Amino acid sequence: MTPRVVFPNKLLPYLLVAPQLAITLVFFYWPAAQALYQSMLKEDPFGLKSKFVWFDNFKKVLADPNYLHSIKVTVVFSVATAAVAMIVALLLAVMAEKVVRSKGFYRTLLIWPYAVAPAIAGMLFLFLFNPSIGSLAILLRKMGIAWDPVLNGTDAMVLLVAAAAWKQISYNFLFFVAGLQAIPKTLIEAAAIDGAREAKRFWTIVFPLLAPTTFFLLVINTTYAFFDTFGIVHAVTGGGPGKATETLVYKVYNDGFVNLILGSSAAQSVILMIIVIALTAIQFRYVERKVHYG
Amino acid sequence: MATVDLKDVRKVYPGGVEAVKGVSIAIPDKELCVLVGPSGCGKSTLLRMIAGLETISSGTCAIDGKVVNAVGPTERDIAMVFQNYALYPHMKVYDNMAYGLRNRGTPKDEIDSRVRSTAKVLELSHLLDRRPRELSGGQRQRVAMGRAIVRNPKVFLFDEPLSNLDAKLRGQMRVEIKNLQRSLGVTSVYVTHDQLEAMTLADILVVMNAGLVEQMGAPLDIYEKPASTFVASFIGAPPMNLLAIAAKPNSPVDTAEKVLANGEGLEISAPAHAATLGFRPEDADVISEGTTGSLKLSATVEAVEPVGAESFLYCAAAGGRIVVRVSGRAAAKPGDQLKVMVPAGKLHWFDSTGKRV
Known part of the structure; x- marks a missing residue:
């Protein structure tokens, strides 16, 4: 235990935390409070007058079948993205660990995609899989797959998941590589001597010991898929076809800034806020406890 | 039970460093062979080659008369005690000991009886439900021993198993290892840099230096007739004048x-x-x-x-x-x-x- 530092001056500690507090207040709490306030207002499309309506907006949003559909889309999208991004990254990390020569070179190459901005990643996938001009779309069609993300909702979702996961794989890869390196080599050797073959060693020793990393990435990836994929959705599908890929975040934007239903949009973002808080709390309360060994 | 035969074993690492430069040792059944030498003399590399954790560049390693150069550690039927114990941190003591048996498809009730009887011998019975992090250094060391013993392998390999213990515990465990090895009658190879451990444990003592065997024989023979100034100054404390x-x-x-x-x-x-x-x-x-x-x-x-x-x-x-x-x-x-x-x-x-x- 480090000894507690006590400031002789009563005012100094407050002054020291003040800048951080100010930033948090101005950039996080104020907008959040604004959103909360706005979610209880009903405003005409021209912004000329508004009326305080308590929870009417929430009632309306939660009763809206479009909103419920959007929740379903978001869950499917998030689970699929997190799963794909983490499984592929783990596979790549395990493979990259096994490379003997020029390990660093492979690793660097695998980390690069993370430097690509989400919207640009979206555009890449949009072009590659565009049903009329995309080079990969042509390949798919030649293989006999009727690929059309512009008209088919499932195809659009697959494309979106691919684009969103692709970008996250590098990030996950980096953490899995670090996690793998932190596992003492003698443990693997002891398991080998104990008669466990490679696959068995992975599932009984490596994977359980990676649990803290996996858990951390699960939190990061779900949050990413839930909230940070606006750019990709916007670039790749724009929520279409026919709302098939309209996630909650995208709907907030669409209702607020395109359809100008500000009250409803604000109510939706408050709901999103509650979902984030709940998700994080659940993950840390119930999952984290079981995954640290020390 | 088995013999271990090393014939002109060499280890050359990619890059040309020769860690072991042609070592031949024949260990008879049930005997404990101690490899001793200063750090970097190739003793650990040699042990790891017997375990199958390092490939053998040339020469042969035979366990029980069968050349095992191309056999992986999984199939060699050996058990190893590591310097840092290498206990599986996410498993309880019981599962740490049962792991090797489970991998070999031993029936459940046999696993249970073997783990419990081994735990009894090592006085670990009350610790079976703990995880490694809840154990003291000495207890961890015992679990590592138990994990090796419970499998009843052909050969025991020890890689400086006592170097992380305090002096008193080291003395106790030394005696215990010797007794266990003798009563179980399992051929063993033991690596250490501590000449006292080497002298007291060995049936056959192998003094290594710079990748070569300096001298090999019964501990007291080596003590009384060191073959070189290196052996003379390495064996015995204080060393020979x-x-x-x-x-x-x-x-x-x-x-x-x-x-x-x-x-x-x-x-x-x-x-x-x-x-x-x-x-x-x-x-x-x-x-x-x-x-x-x-x-x-x-x-x-x-x-x-x-x-x-x-x-x-x-x-x-x-x-x-x-x-x-x-x-x-x-x-x-x-x-x-x-x-x-x-x-x-x-x-x-x-x-x-x-x-x-």
């Missing part, structure tokens, strides 16, 4: 008349090519009058180390520092001038390359 000697001025190089570094004659005849003479601290006596047929040296006491039952006198003598053991309390104090006598039969002679003559 070594003094440089030279031919008497104006005589042929291979004369029996030698002188110490200060030009003093030896009074006894030395082998022709001897360049170093050695004697154990306990073979030297502090005397007032010398008897004939023994080596006499004058020395100045620099430090006295009382250990209790005996004391060590660290002295400066012609041609180097020497240590003399006297029993009980030492009468000498730093600065005293002493005469030291060593019987001729207790002297060891080495040539200029360090080999025994």
Whole structure:
């Protein structure tokens, strides 16, 4: 235990935390409070007058079948993205660990995609899989797959998941590589001597010991898929076809800034806020406890 | 139960570093072979090659008469105790011990009875539900031993298993390992850099240096007849005293008349090519009058180390520092001038390359 530092001056500690507090207040709490306030207002499309309506907006949003559909889309999208991004990254990390020569070179190459901005990643996938001009779309069609993300909702979702996961794989890869390196080599050797073959060693020793990393990435990836994929959705599908890929975040934007239903949009973002808080709390309360060994 | 046969085993790492330069050791069934040497002498590499954790660059390693060069560690039927124990941190003690048996498809009730009986032998029964992080160093060490024993393998491999324990526990575990190994009758290879551990545990002692075997044999034979100055200074604590000697001025190089570094004659005849003479601290006596047929040296006491039952006198003598053991309390104090006598039969002679003559 480090000894507690006590400031002789009563005012100094407050002054020291003040800048951080100010930033948090101005950039996080104020907008959040604004959103909360706005979610209880009903405003005409021209912004000329508004009326305080308590929870009417929430009632309306939660009763809206479009909103419920959007929740379903978001869950499917998030689970699929997190799963794909983490499984592929783990596979790549395990493979990259096994490379003997020029390990660093492979690793660097695998980390690069993370430097690509989400919207640009979206555009890449949009072009590659565009049903009329995309080079990969042509390949798919030649293989006999009727690929059309512009008209088919499932195809659009697959494309979106691919684009969103692709970008996250590098990030996950980096953490899995670090996690793998932190596992003492003698443990693997002891398991080998104990008669466990490679696959068995992975599932009984490596994977359980990676649990803290996996858990951390699960939190990061779900949050990413839930909230940070606006750019990709916007670039790749724009929520279409026919709302098939309209996630909650995208709907907030669409209702607020395109359809100008500000009250409803604000109510939706408050709901999103509650979902984030709940998700994080659940993950840390119930999952984290079981995954640290020390 | 099995024999272990190493024939001209070499290890060359990519990049050209030769860690093991042709080692041949034959370990009979049920015997404990200790590999001892300074760090970097290739003893751990050799052990890892027997385990199958390192490939063998050339030569053969045979377990129970079968060459296992191409057999992976999984199929060699060996058990290893690691220096850091390598216990699976996410498994309870019970599962740590059962892991190897489960992997080999042992029936559940047999696993249970074997784990419990092994735990009983090692006094681990009350710890079976704990995780490794909840155990002390000594307990972890026992679990690592238990994990090896429970499998009943052909060969035990120990990689400096006691070096993370405190001195007292190390002494206890040393005795325990020896007893266990003897009662189980499992052929074992034990790597250590501690010469005391090596001396007390070994049936066969292998002293290694720079990737080669310096000397191999029964511990006491090695102690009494070290094959080189390296072995002489490595085995025994405090190590053997070594003094440089030279031919008497104006005589042929291979004369029996030698002188110490200060030009003093030896009074006894030395082998022709001897360049170093050695004697154990306990073979030297502090005397007032010398008897004939023994080596006499004058020395100045620099430090006295009382250990209790005996004391060590660290002295400066012609041609180097020497240590003399006297029993009980030492009468000498730093600065005293002493005469030291060593019987001729207790002297060891080495040539200029360090080999025994």
